[in-house]
Every structure is written in structure tokens, then in C-alpha cells.
Amino acid sequence: MSPSVISFLGRLTASHRVRKLLIWSGAVFAALILFAFFGLPPLMRSFLIRTxxxxxxxxxxxxxxTINPFTLSLTARGVAVKDRETSETFASFDQLFVNLQGLSAFRLALILKEVRLDRPYIRIIHRQDGSYNFSDLLGAGSSDQGSTAAPPKFSLNNIRIVDGSVDLIDQPKQTDHTVRDLNIALPFISNYPYHIETSVEPRISATINGSRHILEGKTKPFASTRQTVFDVAVTDLDIPHYLAYMPVKTNFTIRSGKMTVKAQLSFVQQPKQALTIDGRVALRQLSVSDAQDRPLLTLPVMDVVLAPTEPLAGLFHIASVTIESPELFIRRDRSGTMNIQNLLPANSGASTDAGAPETSNPTVMDIDTFQLSKGTLSFSDAAARIPSTTEKSVQDDTAAEPVGIVASDINVRVDNLSTVRDRQGATAVSFRLNKGGTASVEGPVGLTPFSAQLAVSLKAIDLRPFQPYFTDRVKIHVTKGALSTDGALSLSQQEAAGIQAAYKGKLSVTRFGSVDKAHAQDFLAWQSLAFDDLRVGYNPLYVHIGKVALTDFYARLIVHPDGSVNLAQIMEQGTREEQPIPPDTATAAPQPAAAETPRQAGQDIQIRTITLQGGRISFSDASLKPVFSIELAEIGGRVSGLSSREATLADVDLRGKVNQFAPLEIVGKINPLREDLFVDLKARFTDMDLSPMTPYSGKYVGYTIEKGKLSFDLNYQIAKRKLDSKNKLFLDQFTLGEKVESPTATNLPVRLAIALLKDRKGEIHLDLPVTGSLDDPEFRVWKVVLQILVNLISKAATAPFALLGALIGGGEELGYLEYEPGSATVSDANTKKIEALTKALYERPSLKLEIEGHVDIEKDREGLRQYEFNRKLKIQKFNRRLKKEETSIPVDELMIEPAEYEQYLRLAYKAEKFPKPRNILGLAKDLPVPEMEKLMLTHIQITDDDLRLLASQRAMKVKDGFLQSKQVEPERLFIIEPKSLAPEKRDTLKQSRVDLRIR
Known part of the structure; x- marks a missing residue:
């Protein structure tokens, strides 16, 4: 086979294999797709349910x-989780849709194109033991705090929660919460570097407990700046529903209230952390009750507009605060605690101990405008008055009622208030007090340091609601009275000196009336009490007043039938602040005061002029029968130049009339304000009829007053706490009338005392000087004067001549005349006494004098014997002179010279008829002088009749001494037969005397 054929066949075989591979691959892919569509979902559903x-x-x-492998999406529907202990649904959702981005696997990151959750629901139960129905799901989790690995990359897009719901059943709080129509939209969130600087724009909306909430914004959560902006919208949030979740226990209850918020929050982490808030918060129909479930605050409308505010930087800027028709109820209980003091428990605030963050910049608060209109403040004070045990039960019931003060029509406006140093804003406050008087305060105010320059105006503020604050110190009931003032109040805070205050203006209290609480009788009233050019300061303390004017005033002093005095009852102490003094400390040395009093610290008080006009003071004594009454009217005058300065003296010029006729005048200089009290006052009072004083004279003296007038001239000087006073009293034609039976009347001889004091013109002049120390707690001027008068009357009974001697000169020695034994001759000393008494008797024609002669039985018997012996010698001389036809001189006036004594003794001895010694021839012996004297004295007999005659002669010659002056009528002189020859023994007096008694 040729190579080409072989090559062709090889290519054909390879192509077949590829095709086969493709076919198998397509089959596998198709199988996978089919599995993803139809096989995987049930397996996943079963796995997920089980797992x-x-x-x-x-x-x-x-x-x-359902799974769509083509779109890489997953959808889960009808997911529900039952509660662990009940058959109720714990959580559920209708559908979850997740769409995965295909690039996730290649980028090794989680990238979601879309996440959508439809109609999610969760049912949360907060049990009584504090656990939740999901508590068992909360695990400790793993800790990766030591990990340095970079967080995984993710990009989540189109995240939405649609129509979510939440039910929260809070058993401990006994409340339920619902979230409906929960919608959350988050376009994306990613930590990819190229997404970090892109803003995420979340939007959240929900209806929570019936209130609509919306949150929109922009944020860069993964950028270093963390730049975030949120728009928050909350509509009609029901405040009482969330009160149970406050972090501290409260002593108040929010009965109702809606809050609406529309605000924007901006946050930046870098380069410096900053949070900025601005927007608006509105409260509607807020009603708050205190711990006793009584109304505390009602707030129909309150709007707060925030300008951009940076709380982390301590910068708070409020553009405006508007409050309409608020009503605040403040109550103070008997212990002195107010209901607003314990709204939060003690120590509920954040601790400021170590670990609290410190900032070098102080917090700055700016308020552009604060406006409150038509507000009402109701103040009830049950601690303002605790009834004293001395008051009657009827008064106790009414006094126990709490004080009620209502400030209505309150309008407040504050502009540009700031805590920035040396920045000032403006404030204006006005209100009506108890539907009557009005008050307003207006002017600039600074907070750092605190300062204010305020124009203050009070018009016709009724004083009656405030009387419980002084009723236990001054026990009067204010029936009427209004306070008004206009002035400028200056306040400032000095770092070293503290708060300083000054007020300049005028003040008046008009149409004032009061009664004493014990008997509901008029006590003090005036038409006007005005302070002009008033300057008062604190730190340093000073009071400067240009003029004080009191017009048409009235005061009433009453002695009640039980002897109590209304003034004493009104001023009595016994307030709740008093504490008994322990016996072991009552007499201890005084301890240094904890704080200086104004006088110790150096007070500065100046009153340029005090004027009185149209004054009237009534005094009545109902303890007497009939009731005694007197009135001081037309009181007027002035006191000029009062000052606490040591060298300053005030001039006093006051005048008035007693019972419309008798004038009263008080003039002099005083300084009662300085530490060293100084007084130099003269008081003159003339021609007051004394007959109206009969109730007093009948009760204490036992006689009515037939007639008489009283005048006095007083001079009081006080320097260095020492009093030196001169009290000159003048009674004209003072005459007692009929006897009055009174168990309290004195037994002292008042008539005699008056007779001793009254001169021939019917006048009594008394000069009663009184000195003493004001530091002596027992010292009282008129107590001393009264004691002096009682002593005068006592002296009239026990020592009338001492009293008479004090008036005319002399003393107790005027009551007797002493004699040499056996003599009835009035000596020169006795003559002077008779002359002084003659003058006193002439000036006091109502006095009578009793004369009683006495003898010393032993000494006068011997004196008479010696007198008879000497007279025998004088008779011999008298006879010798007759024989020589010399000038006749009475026997008793003859003098026996020493050279002729023996001659006349022998003649007298020779003339005696008693048996004489004789010689042997029967003739009388010629005896020596001593023997002749002895025999003659032995035979002179002095009988009691002789002594009685001597006593009578002494009394007669004293009477003759008074009659010779022709100034004392004989009918006023009485010789008294003594009960015994010898008088009553007295320490240093001779028994040979004449006693005198005044009647």
C-alpha cells in the first residue's frame, strides 16, 4: 500500500475517533444537562432537607x-423551618434565586449576577429566661484572628430581599413587634480592587410596628476611606413600643408619642474618622408620666433641625428647635425630692473613670434658633410648708396643702447660642404667673464663660402663693400684695471668683396686707413699699439703695386674752430646721463658723434715704377688762445716710401723734448696719392722757386713774455694744381714783409713792438712767426701767426717806434725829435735816409726817441725872447773879467755868437735904470734890416719867422746828405716843432719837 493510501486511511481513522469522541462528549454533556435540570434538584432537595x-x-x-445549568442559576421555593419546640414556623421564604457568574471559576472568586429572596419570614421568641428560640443555633464559631491570609475575592450583584416579614415575641417585656414590607436592595458589593472606589447604593425600607422606615445611601465599605452616606426616613415611630428596650431602668412612663426622622448620615474613615449628621427629628403628641403615674410632660409638637453635625469631633450644630404648647408638671414631695430628680436611677450615666476616652478639643454646641411658644409649667411643692406644733389644728389642715404655682403663656426664644468661648447669643423669655402677674427677661447670653446681660421686668406678681416658703419663720397669712420690678441683671462666671451677679433697677411691693395666723387679725399692711435706684450684687455682696419709701402703712400689736402677744407669736422660732442643743455643748466655747457671714466677710450696705408717710400703729390689750387701746398715727419722717461703713452715721427724723393729739418726735443719728452698732437717738413724747390707762392701773396697781398726763424725754446712746440711756419721765397731775379689786394688784403703797414723787405743782419728774451691755442676753432696757419703777414703789413702803432723799438730796438719815443722852436740844445737824424735810413737805403738800420720840433707858437716865447735877450748880450761879443784880440769863443757858466749878459745887452740895457725913462735933464734913459729886449724883432720882417727858420734849421740839418755818401746816404734823420708851434697835443708830414717818 502506498504511503498516500496509508496516510489517507490514517486520517480517516483519526477523524472517526474525533467524531466518536465528540459524540460521546455531547452525550455526556447532554446527560449532565439533563441531570442538572431533572436529576440534581431532587437529590439536592433531599440532601438539603436531611442535612x-x-x-x-x-x-x-x-x-x-430548580437549576438552570445554562444560566448557572438556582431557585429554591417553599422553604420552611419549623420551631424546635412547637409546630409553628420558625423561618421561611417563598423563593430564593441565585445566579452565578460564569467567570467565577476562572477568577477563583464568588461572583453572583443576582441574588433575590422573596417573602422571607422569621418568627423570633424572646423567652422569660432570656434565651431565644434560636439560641441553640448560636455557636462559638472558629477563630481566625491570627490568620494573615487575604480575604477571598467576591462580587455580589443585584441583591434584593422582597416583601420580608419578621415577628418578634418578647415575653419578658410582654410586647410584640412586627416588621412588614421589608425590602432591601443592594446593587452590588465587591472587594475587587477596581470596585473598591465605586459606591454601593443600598436601599432598605420596612414598616416596623406600623411605622414606615426608609434607609438609602452610598457606601464604599472596602475602601480605606469607608466613605458612606445614608438617608434615613422614619415616619411616626411609636415611642412607647420601644421604651422597654432602654438600657437603663427608668422612673417614668411614656404614654404616647410619635417620632419622625428624616436625616442624612455621612461617614469617612480616612484620612480622619468623621461622622456627619444633618436632618430633622420631629416629636408629636408626646405624653410622659412620672413614677407615681401622674402627668409629667405633654409635648404636642417638637421639631429639631440639625445642621451638619459631627458628633465624633464634638461639634453639634442645631439649626432650630421649635416647641409648641408644652406642659411640664414638677412636683416636690414632703422630703424635698422633686419628681424630675429621680427619672433615671442613680449611677445610670456612663463612667468617667480611667478608660474613658479623652479629647483635647472641648465639645462645641451651636443652636441657631430655639423657640418655645405657649408653654405651661405647673409646680406643686408639698415640702414648702410643714405645720408647726404650736399652730391650731384648723390651720394645720390648710397649711398641709402643697404650694401651687403655674407659669402659663411661656414664650422662649434663643438665637445664636453657642459654647464657643466669648460668643454671645440672644434670649427672650416671658410668661404669666398664676394667671395674674407677668414676667419677662431679655438680653444677650454667653455660655463659655457664662455671662448674661438681662433686662428683667416683673409686673404685679401675686405674693400669696409664695407665703408657705416663709410662713414657718414669720407666722403671718398674706391676704394681698403684688411685687413688681424693672431692672438690669448682670451675671458672669469668673474662673477664680466663681459666679458674680448684679442687679440694678427698682422694686416695689404694693397693696400689701397680712393677718396673724393664730387669731386671723390684721397685723401689717401698706399701700406702697418702693425701692428706687436699687443696686444689689453678689460676690462681692453689696446692697445700695437710693430711696426706700413706705406710704400709708399700718401695723397692729395685740395682747390677747391669754396674755400672748401677736408679735411674739409671729416671730417665734420652731421651724423644721431647728435642732435641740445638746446639754454638753450649750455652754461650750463658740466654734469657728464654717462660712463667713456677710457681716464677717465685710458687708457693703448703703441706703441713701428711707421715707415714711401716713403710718399708723394700733395697740390693744385684750387681757385687760376693759380692753386697753392706743394708736400712734400720722407717722412720718425720714432716715438719711444708712451705711455699713464704720465712719458713717445716718440722720433720723421721725414724728407722729399718739391718739391723734400727743406728739411724738424721734431724732438723732444711728448706724445699725456696721459691725460696731452706733445709736444716738432722742425721743420726745408729750401730753398723753393717762386716764385711758385705767385698765392697766386697775389690774396691776389696784386703782383707777382719775387724771394725769405723761411726757417723756429719752436719750439712747450705744457705742461698742454698750448702752447708756437717760429716761426722763414727766407726769403732770397724776392722780389715782377709786380702789379696784384685782388679784394681780400690788400690795405696795402706790399712793404713798406718788405722794413722795409728786411736787407742789402736781408734777412728777423722774430721771431713770440705764446702762448695760447688749451682749448680755438678760439685758432689756424697758425691763430695767420697769424694775426701777417697782423699786421706787418698794422704797416708798420700806425706805420712804431714802426715796425722798434721792429726790431732794440726802438719804435714809432723813428719817431720824439723834440726841446726846439726857438732852432734848435740837443740834445743828438735826436742824439741817428739819430744814431739808420742811422743803420736801412744802413741795409735797399731800404728805403727812409722824414724829415719835424715844429714849435710851440707861444712857438717857444717866444723862438726865448728870443734867440735874449740872443744873443744881447752875442754880447756885443764877442765885449769886441775882444777888449781885447782874443781867438775868436762863438757868439752862448759864455756863460753869472750870475755875468756879468747885465753888458752885460746894454751894449746891450744901443746899442738898440728904444726910451728909458729919464729924465728931456733928458738923457736916468738908469733903473732897469727887465725894461731893458722888453723893449728889447718888441722891438724884430719874424715873420713867422723867424719861417719858424727855422723849415727849424731843418730839415737841422737832415739831416746833417744822412749824417755825411757816411752810408746813400743823395739821400735817403728828406727835405719836411711843409704844415703848426705847425704840426699835437699829445697827448704828442711837436709841436716844426721834423717829419720823411719812404718811
Missing amino acids: LSDTLHREVTIQQI
Whole structure:
């Protein structure tokens, strides 16, 4: 065979083999295609059902699986997974379509042309023990944290989830959640390098619990920048439905509320991580209750518009906040805790301990516009008033009611508010208080540092709602009164000094009225109390007032039938802040104060002028029968130049009238504000009729007042906490009337005291100086004055001459005249006493004087004996003078000279008739002088009658001494027969005396 034939036959054989191979290949391919179309799906369905059921421990059903080998697509239909413990469906979907890109095998990557999931559904159950119905499916998984292999390449395109649904049954929270119409569209997602910089544009929409949510955006998840932009749209999110999922337990309940969000979120990872948010958040029909299920907040409308905000950089920019008709209810319970204080549990905030990230840049907050309109704030305070135990039960019931204050028509506007340093915005706030007064504040405000320059205006603010805040300190019930002020308030925060405040303007309280709570009687009222040119500051503290004007004011002081005084009841302490002083510390040395008081820190108080006009003070004492009343009217005047400066003294000039007639005048200088109190005041009061004082005189003195007028001239000086006062009282024609039976009346001789004090003109002048220290807690000026008056009356009974001596000079010694033994002669000293008493009796014609003579029985008996002895000698001289026909001198006035003593003694001895010693011849012996004296004295007998006569002579000569002046009527002088010759013994006084008594 030729080579050509052989070659041909070879080619023919090879061609046959190729054809045969092609035929077999086509047959295999056809078989594979047929297997993929018809054989593989049931096998895969069976395998997946068995494998998934075993793996998931749940019954899995798959209705159909179809494969298209030409398009490299797979479709699974009717897939359902039963719940492990019930017959309910756990998860399902109608159809899953996956289309694989043919190039995947060549590129060694997962490339999907399309992924579509139709009507997926999952039913999630959150059990009471915290587990879920899928908890057993959660495995730990494998960890590849140490792997450095590059992630596999993938490209997923046209990813869609259509009409998905989710049911969440939350048993611990006792709530259900539904997701319907869940649609997710993701055009592609790929980590191929040439796709990294191409934005992925996902779109997610769903109806969650009835609220429509839409999320659209662009993202580069695999680029180094991670650039992402999302548009978020949430419509009418039902807020109460999600309250149970807050990370902390709350002490409030959101009853209703819808939230709508339309915002855009932009995120960039490189070159610097940044998150930008802008959009709008709206709240509608928000209603919040507090822990006691009482209304806390209602918010019909709130819109917040965010300008581009970067939270990661600490930059927050709010374009506008609009709030309409909010209503806030704040309540303070008896313990002092407000319902807004415990809305969140303690320590619920994030910890700021170590590990909290620090930033070198402070957070910046900018608010372009904040506007609140027609707001209402209701404040109820049950801790503002705790009734004291001294109040009556009727008052306790009403006092226990909480304070109620309502601010309505609240309008707030803030523009350009920022935390940027030294940047200022503008604010304006206005509201109406308790449907009456109005308030407004307006001006620039800065936050860093805090500062404000505000124009403040309050008009006719009713004071009555605020009285529980001072009712336990000043126990009055305010019946009316309105506060108004216009001024400028300046606030600033200094890093070193802290907050500083200053207010400049004017303030007034008008048409004020009050009653005391115990008896509901008028206490204090005025038409107007105005402060003009008012300047008040804090840090440093100062009060400067140009003028204080009080007009048409009225005050009432009452002593009630039980003896209580309304002023004492009003000012009594006993507030809830008081604590008993332990006995061991009551007398301890004072301890340094924890903080300086304004006076200690150096106070600065200045009041240029205080004027009073049209004042009236009423005083009544209902403890007396009949009731005593007095009124001080037409009170007016001024105090000028009050200041806390040490060298400044204020001038005082006040005037008024008592009972419309008696004028009162107070003038002088004071400085009550400085640390070293200074007072130099003179008070003059004239011609007040005393007859209306009969209720007092009847109760305490036991007599009515027939007539009389009172005037006083007081001078009070206080320097260095020492008081030096002069109290000059003048009573004109003061006369007591009829006797009044009173168990409280004094037993002291009041009439005698008046008679002692009253002069011939019917006038009583008293000068009662009082000195003392204001640091002595027991020192009270009028307490001392009253004690002095009581002492005067007591002296009238116990020591009238001491009282009289204090008035005219002298003292207790005016009540007696002393004598030498045996003598009735009035000495020069006694003559001076008689003259002083004569003048006193002349000036006090109602006084009577009793004169009672006494003797010292032993000494006066011896004195009379000596007197008789001397008189015998004087008689001999008198006889001798008669014989010589010399001038006659009364015997008692003769003087025996020493040279002639023995001569007249012998004559007197010779004239005596008693038996004398004789000599042997029977003649009288010539005796020495001592023996003659002894015998004569021995035979002179002094009887009690002689002593009684001496006492009587002494009294008569004293009476004669008074009568000789012609100034004391005889009928006012009485000689009293003594009950005994000897008087009552007194320490240093002689018994040879005349006692005087005033009646």
C-alpha cells in the first residue's frame, strides 16, 4: 500500500475517533444537562432537607429546587423551618434565586449576577429566661484572628430581599413587634480592587410596628476611606413600643408619642474618622408620666433641625428647635425630692473613670434658633410648708396643702447660642404667673464663660402663693400684695471668683396686707413699699439703695386674752430646721463658723434715704377688762445716710401723734448696719392722757386713774455694744381714783409713792438712767426701767426717806434725829435735816409726817441725872447773879467755868437735904470734890416719867422746828405716843432719837 493510501486511511481513522469522541462528549454533556435540570434538584432537595434538619434540629421542608445549568442559576421555593419546640414556623421564604457568574471559576472568586429572596419570614421568641428560640443555633464559631491570609475575592450583584416579614415575641417585656414590607436592595458589593472606589447604593425600607422606615445611601465599605452616606426616613415611630428596650431602668412612663426622622448620615474613615449628621427629628403628641403615674410632660409638637453635625469631633450644630404648647408638671414631695430628680436611677450615666476616652478639643454646641411658644409649667411643692406644733389644728389642715404655682403663656426664644468661648447669643423669655402677674427677661447670653446681660421686668406678681416658703419663720397669712420690678441683671462666671451677679433697677411691693395666723387679725399692711435706684450684687455682696419709701402703712400689736402677744407669736422660732442643743455643748466655747457671714466677710450696705408717710400703729390689750387701746398715727419722717461703713452715721427724723393729739418726735443719728452698732437717738413724747390707762392701773396697781398726763424725754446712746440711756419721765397731775379689786394688784403703797414723787405743782419728774451691755442676753432696757419703777414703789413702803432723799438730796438719815443722852436740844445737824424735810413737805403738800420720840433707858437716865447735877450748880450761879443784880440769863443757858466749878459745887452740895457725913462735933464734913459729886449724883432720882417727858420734849421740839418755818401746816404734823420708851434697835443708830414717818 502506498504511503498516500496509508496516510489517507490514517486520517480517516483519526477523524472517526474525533467524531466518536465528540459524540460521546455531547452525550455526556447532554446527560449532565439533563441531570442538572431533572436529576440534581431532587437529590439536592433531599440532601438539603436531611442535612439541614439534622444540623438545625428542626424540621425543614423544601417544596422545590430548580437549576438552570445554562444560566448557572438556582431557585429554591417553599422553604420552611419549623420551631424546635412547637409546630409553628420558625423561618421561611417563598423563593430564593441565585445566579452565578460564569467567570467565577476562572477568577477563583464568588461572583453572583443576582441574588433575590422573596417573602422571607422569621418568627423570633424572646423567652422569660432570656434565651431565644434560636439560641441553640448560636455557636462559638472558629477563630481566625491570627490568620494573615487575604480575604477571598467576591462580587455580589443585584441583591434584593422582597416583601420580608419578621415577628418578634418578647415575653419578658410582654410586647410584640412586627416588621412588614421589608425590602432591601443592594446593587452590588465587591472587594475587587477596581470596585473598591465605586459606591454601593443600598436601599432598605420596612414598616416596623406600623411605622414606615426608609434607609438609602452610598457606601464604599472596602475602601480605606469607608466613605458612606445614608438617608434615613422614619415616619411616626411609636415611642412607647420601644421604651422597654432602654438600657437603663427608668422612673417614668411614656404614654404616647410619635417620632419622625428624616436625616442624612455621612461617614469617612480616612484620612480622619468623621461622622456627619444633618436632618430633622420631629416629636408629636408626646405624653410622659412620672413614677407615681401622674402627668409629667405633654409635648404636642417638637421639631429639631440639625445642621451638619459631627458628633465624633464634638461639634453639634442645631439649626432650630421649635416647641409648641408644652406642659411640664414638677412636683416636690414632703422630703424635698422633686419628681424630675429621680427619672433615671442613680449611677445610670456612663463612667468617667480611667478608660474613658479623652479629647483635647472641648465639645462645641451651636443652636441657631430655639423657640418655645405657649408653654405651661405647673409646680406643686408639698415640702414648702410643714405645720408647726404650736399652730391650731384648723390651720394645720390648710397649711398641709402643697404650694401651687403655674407659669402659663411661656414664650422662649434663643438665637445664636453657642459654647464657643466669648460668643454671645440672644434670649427672650416671658410668661404669666398664676394667671395674674407677668414676667419677662431679655438680653444677650454667653455660655463659655457664662455671662448674661438681662433686662428683667416683673409686673404685679401675686405674693400669696409664695407665703408657705416663709410662713414657718414669720407666722403671718398674706391676704394681698403684688411685687413688681424693672431692672438690669448682670451675671458672669469668673474662673477664680466663681459666679458674680448684679442687679440694678427698682422694686416695689404694693397693696400689701397680712393677718396673724393664730387669731386671723390684721397685723401689717401698706399701700406702697418702693425701692428706687436699687443696686444689689453678689460676690462681692453689696446692697445700695437710693430711696426706700413706705406710704400709708399700718401695723397692729395685740395682747390677747391669754396674755400672748401677736408679735411674739409671729416671730417665734420652731421651724423644721431647728435642732435641740445638746446639754454638753450649750455652754461650750463658740466654734469657728464654717462660712463667713456677710457681716464677717465685710458687708457693703448703703441706703441713701428711707421715707415714711401716713403710718399708723394700733395697740390693744385684750387681757385687760376693759380692753386697753392706743394708736400712734400720722407717722412720718425720714432716715438719711444708712451705711455699713464704720465712719458713717445716718440722720433720723421721725414724728407722729399718739391718739391723734400727743406728739411724738424721734431724732438723732444711728448706724445699725456696721459691725460696731452706733445709736444716738432722742425721743420726745408729750401730753398723753393717762386716764385711758385705767385698765392697766386697775389690774396691776389696784386703782383707777382719775387724771394725769405723761411726757417723756429719752436719750439712747450705744457705742461698742454698750448702752447708756437717760429716761426722763414727766407726769403732770397724776392722780389715782377709786380702789379696784384685782388679784394681780400690788400690795405696795402706790399712793404713798406718788405722794413722795409728786411736787407742789402736781408734777412728777423722774430721771431713770440705764446702762448695760447688749451682749448680755438678760439685758432689756424697758425691763430695767420697769424694775426701777417697782423699786421706787418698794422704797416708798420700806425706805420712804431714802426715796425722798434721792429726790431732794440726802438719804435714809432723813428719817431720824439723834440726841446726846439726857438732852432734848435740837443740834445743828438735826436742824439741817428739819430744814431739808420742811422743803420736801412744802413741795409735797399731800404728805403727812409722824414724829415719835424715844429714849435710851440707861444712857438717857444717866444723862438726865448728870443734867440735874449740872443744873443744881447752875442754880447756885443764877442765885449769886441775882444777888449781885447782874443781867438775868436762863438757868439752862448759864455756863460753869472750870475755875468756879468747885465753888458752885460746894454751894449746891450744901443746899442738898440728904444726910451728909458729919464729924465728931456733928458738923457736916468738908469733903473732897469727887465725894461731893458722888453723893449728889447718888441722891438724884430719874424715873420713867422723867424719861417719858424727855422723849415727849424731843418730839415737841422737832415739831416746833417744822412749824417755825411757816411752810408746813400743823395739821400735817403728828406727835405719836411711843409704844415703848426705847425704840426699835437699829445697827448704828442711837436709841436716844426721834423717829419720823411719812404718811
